[in-house]
Amino acid sequence: MFHLLEKRIAETFASCIGSLYGLTVEVQTEQPKHSSFGEVAVPAAFQLARQLKKAPKAIAAELLSAVGPIEGVAAAEVAGNGYLNLRLDRGYYGAGLLAGESAESRMSAEKIIVEHTNINPNKAAHIGHLRNAILGDTFVRMMRAAGGTVEVQNYIDNTGVQVADVVVAFRHLEKRTPAEVCALVAGPARFDYVCWDLYTKISSYYEEHPDATAWRQETLHAIEAGEGVEAELAHLISDAIVVAHLNTMWRLNIVYDVLPRESEILHLKFWAAAFELLKERNAIYLETEGKNKGCWVMPGSAFRESSGDDESKVIVRSNGTVTYVGKDIAYQLWKFGLLGKDFYYRKWHTYPNGHEVWASTGQPRNSSPSFGHGSRVYNVIDSRQSYLQDVVVAGLRALGYEEQAANSIHFNYEMVALSPGTCVELGLELSEEDKSRPYVEVSGRKGLGVKADDLIDKLIEKALEEVTSRHPEEPEDARRRVATQIAVGALRYFMLKYTRNSVIAFDFAEALSFEGETGPYVQYAAVRARNILRKLEERGERLPDFRAELAREAMARQLAEEDCWQLLLAASKAGSAVERAVRSGEPSHVARYAFQLAQSFSNFYHEYPVLSEANREKKTFLLWMTDYFRAQLEHTLAVLGIEVPEYM
RNA sequence: GGGCGCGUAGCUCAGGUGGAUAGAGCAUCAGCCUUCUAAGCUGAGGGCCGCUGGUUCGAGUCCAGCCGCGCCUACCA
Known part of the structure; x- marks a missing residue:
């Protein structure tokens, strides 16, 4: 809806400029710095100032008097040095939202391929891989939400050096036959963790015995030819590790179409x-x-x-x-x-x-x-x-x-590195040089890193403590399910809140936080919205027929209250937030919007006691706001791949 | 040496195509639970936006040069 109006405003001013000055320009719209300036600002006068050699303020005034009425816009004024600030018709806007109006998605029907994850199938996944998979998966969700057709590929380098090295480790260091490795895969120990340690072992063995790299060469050749024990081992190992990786990613709601x-x-x-x-x-x-x-x-x-x-x-x-x-x-x-x-x-x-x-x-x-x-x-x-x-x-x-x-x-x-503090916490030894650095690079060869499943487990345990302290009466399996959803929400949000070109210095304290700008904060808002609606039914009441009871005039009356209007406006921008994030290729924009949306709802929650509202129209309106917030929160969280728990 | 990226509050980070008074979270301090869940809300303090110069009506944002940090620069991936 917001996007629709932005578009309409931009087009109207563009044609106005065309007939007034004979110029063809693409008119931009932006958000005014302060809400008191209105909802949409048009800085077109600044663009034109140079070409027309006129003061922006004068141009803005000319545009203002020349542009006719715009559907959905209630008022316009010149402000600052030449801004055109527009105020939306609140009743029109609210009624439009209620009717479900929105701009049609602009993504073409072309087929998009996203390749992500691509972990060498020779050891357990670590936090660096998580950033890749979560970014990739979220970008896919964003494009699909915007109407795109996307295929997800996860490339498996099952014949590369890294797999060969683990084959060498099993053959020459551990002296294992394929049958024994097979038994190990089926055994109780986590095979991807076993390989994690073996990979570290063979890497340091190579350093001490440079001649041993000859094993690597012959193994690579055998794998490439698809012959011998080496090739058999390579397939065994890589297939088993791929299974482990897919399981790890499934825990985070990440799936693939083709490998x-x-x-x-x-x-x-x-x-x-x-x-x-x-x-x-x-x-x-x-x-x-x-x-x-x-x-x-x-x-x-x-x-x-x-x-x-x-x-x-x-x-x-x-x-x-x-x-x-x-x-x-x-x-x-x-x-x-x-x-x-x-x-x-x-x-x-x-x-x-x-x-x-x-x-x-x-x-x-x-x-x-x-x-x-x-x-x-x-x-x-x-x-x-x-x-x-x-x-x-x-x-x-x-x-x-x-x-x-x-x-x-x-x-x-950018990569995920480890904060020095986290290294100490993991019991990893650091060189004097590393201690002075802002962060330490993860290294599979050195075994320096945080395994993805360990982190997920740790998050679940912490979330479970919190859930149990709040809901001791709930059954264990339900609490664990909720804790898992919270843990995944925290992890996905943590990996998404940073812009892509920011190095993440992974820190346990930050990753394990459930307060402030985190996934659980957003989930909590969604849960509370649902709670209001659930409580309504528990009291024997029903959700009103919003379309019948909230006519445009009623909307206008209710939205005259500034706080309500600002909250609704914020909630209505989910579509444009995703659209903008797709255009800029930046999933963090969606994460940040989700947080702002949750903040808005938290404000709403505190400011307006919905269920105890005495005025019938007001209560209906507040219920609609609640339901609208709920839908927007759920939609935005879904784009982020985060679920809404039953309770928190 | 060359390429890419980064430098914004004590810490971690945001800051569409240059625009109105530079924003969040954490941490600190002061308040708010008989009420739809306090994983929450309200408020306060905290800034030569690395430095210098340039472009212009206007620069955290663009350009140039410095300073500091990281990554890459393999017959590894």
Whole structure:
């Protein structure tokens, strides 16, 4: 509704400027600094001042007298140095909200692909992975809420170095056979945690025994050839870890549509096809001298504006194996349907809610869904990999796919590091150098990090204490369910409240907080809104027929009260908040709006005792406000992937 | 060395395309539970927006140069 009016106001002024000055301009609207200035400000006079060589104030006055009445706008005035401040017709606005009017979503029908999570399937997920998955999942929810068609991909690098290292650890350090590893997967110990420790173990073993990296090389070759014990182990390990990762993410309400796997990229010759294309169109060349002699490289000039010769990127190593970036180029081509090849799929898993996730397979199947063929692709990958993403895009461009290169978006974000205090809390030893830093980088190799499931468990336990202290009479399973929803709300909000390019120095105290600007604060507001409506029914009353009882005049009467009007106005902006967040690609905007919305409701809650209101019209109006707030809170929380508990 | 990012209240962070008196949360201090749940509400204090210069009617925001910090710059990903 708010968005609709903004649009109407902008268009009206644009045509007014057109007929008055013969200029075509896109009129912007903004929110006045203070609510007393009205609801919508038009700063168009400032834009025009330079072109017309007139004072903004004079232009604003001319516009004001020339523009006719605008539907839904009650008054307009010139303010400040040349602002046009508009006041909305409150009765009109309230009636419009009640009727459910809103601007139609503007997202086109094109298919969008979002790739996120992409955790190496060789160990448990940690908090850095959580930021990736939560950002990606929320961005998907935002676009879907705005009417977009989105496919979620989670790429599985099941043939890479990291998996190979854990294979080496099982074979050479632990002396385990595939059958034994199989038993371990089925056993009581968490397999992803076992691998977490093993990965640390093999990494430090390599440091002490540099010759041992030969094991890694032979393992990589065996995996790539798909032969031997190594390949068997690799599949066993990576499949089991993928199951663990999917379970972890499911706890956070994150699901995927398809899992494209690197093993199929290899076996279905995706890379071979891409390699031919790259050679054919001279995107890469065989280096004949220097440190990269014998490698196929992409010249640095393709992906860096100013670069020396030494900045070229190796795509195929001198031993003939392809780097990750090479495979990524093939994968990116496939996402756009440009490779001329496709995966086969098998159903990997059906989630408890019925959603299905499919995985790539090398064997033809009778029937399976179709994936890929997107027209826009978002890769949710942290900022440290910007360089690699530039190479991938340069690959597309070098092949002549300008449009797809432009539609390949690196949805980047800064890393999650650990605050020194949290490191101490975890019992991790820090070097003197690290102690003086503002934060310490997570390292899988060093085992330096907070495991995702440990954090979730910790949050649930803390939430459970709080829930139990407030509702000791509730059954245990219900309390645990509520505590889980609160924990997930806290975690998702924590990961979303920061803008993407802010480094998060993870701190337990902050992450475990349920007060102030947190997920539970927003959930609490939604729960309270529901409580009012529930209490109404418990008293034997019913929700009035709002449309019948709240005519425009009644709305206008009730909304004449400034506080009510401001609260309703804030609540009505959910749609524009999401729309703006999608446009700027910034999920934190939605999180912040959710918090503001909850704050507004908290104010409303304290200011207006709804159920005890004696005046019939006023009570009906307050009930409608409550129900409207509830709907907006629930909708916004859903976009954030946060559930509303039964009670708090 | 080069590329990217950051520097705003004691701490953690917001600040659409330059605009009206720079905002939240936490922490501190002072109040508010017989009432629809205090995971809440109200109020107070707290700021050379890293520094210097430039662009202009106007700069936290744009440009240049410094200073400090982080990440990247592998035949790892």
